[in-house]
Amino acid sequence: DAGVIQSPRHEVTEMGQEVTLRCKPISGHNSLFWYRQTMMRGLELLIYFNNNVPIDDSGMPEDRFSAKMPNASFSTLKIQPSEPRDSAVYFCASSPLANLYNEQFFGPGTRLTVL
Amino acid sequence: SQQGEEDPQALSIQEGENATMNCSYKTSINNLQWYRQNSGRGLVHLILIRSNEREKHSGRLRVTLDTSKKSSSLLITASRAADTASYFCATGPTNDYKLSFGAGTTVTVRA
Numbered sequence: 001d002a003g004v005i006q007s008p009r010h011e012v013t014e015m016g017q018e019v020t021l022r023c024k025p026i027s028g029h030n031s032l033f034w035y036r037q038t039m040m041r042g043l044e045l046l047i048y049f050n051n052n053v054p055i056d057d058s059g060m061p062e063d064r065f066s067a068k069m070p071n072a073s074f075s076t077l078k079i080q081p082s083e084p085r086d087s088a089v090y091f092c093a094s095s096p097l098a099n100l101y102n103e104q105f106f107g108p109g110t111r112l113t114v115l
Numbered sequence: 116s117q118q119g120e121e122d123p124q125a126l127s128i129q130e131g132e133n134a135t136m137n138c139s140y141k142t143s144i145n146n147l148q149w150y151r152q153n154s155g156r157g158l159v160h161l162i163l164i165r166s167n168e169r170e171k172h173s174g175r176l177r178v179t180l181d182t183s184k185k186s187s188s189l190l191i192t193a194s195r196a197a198d199t200a201s202y203f204c205a206t207g208p209t210n211d212y213k214l215s216f217g218a219g220t221t222v223t224v225r226a
Contacts, residue, residue, distance in 0.1 A: 004157075031212050033212075042216065042217075042218045042219070043158075043203070043216040045213060045214075045215075048212060048213065050212065055212070056213065091157055091158070093157075093158075095212065102146075102207050102212050102214065103148065103160050103163055104158075104160065104214060105160070106150075106157035106158040106159070107157050108156060108157045109156070109157050
């Protein structure tokens, strides 16, 4: 199994530009999570999906952030327009629905730098 | 907001020594999990302990859970240089998929 796949691994962009982060969860996993990690705030849950449906987006910081999951094997996190304070490592994680104890499997992350 | 809080924030030990870190949390949980994060990598699940369990072992890892004190500990025995990483506790509430992560303990194992 390839595990959770994220792309790109690194992204450097200028303030005001649109950024799209991509995630492919582990096949058969029904829950998908987007996290953001910074030194100041630690690991924050942004949004999670269950069976492709957004269940809780209360962690999404602003309207500039949006996430979609058009099918069971793909999700995107978009930031438009990006700002320097969005610089962070963004992780995608997936979890099998059948696992009631919700162990999560993390991708390698996307390191975003907004200049 | 972070549910789990790890202590200490950082730990430096000699190879072969044991490393102990603690996690405290505030609300009732279904389970508590420990994750490891190597520098520049994603988090890796280490061990899960259920609320009705008191102790669990996995290789050189030993986890305890005291629900009356709302605390857990992670012990790494006979540490190796490869154990150098940040360790996070995460609490799993009942009937929810959301995990709440602590700020982590950074462990450095000196050769």
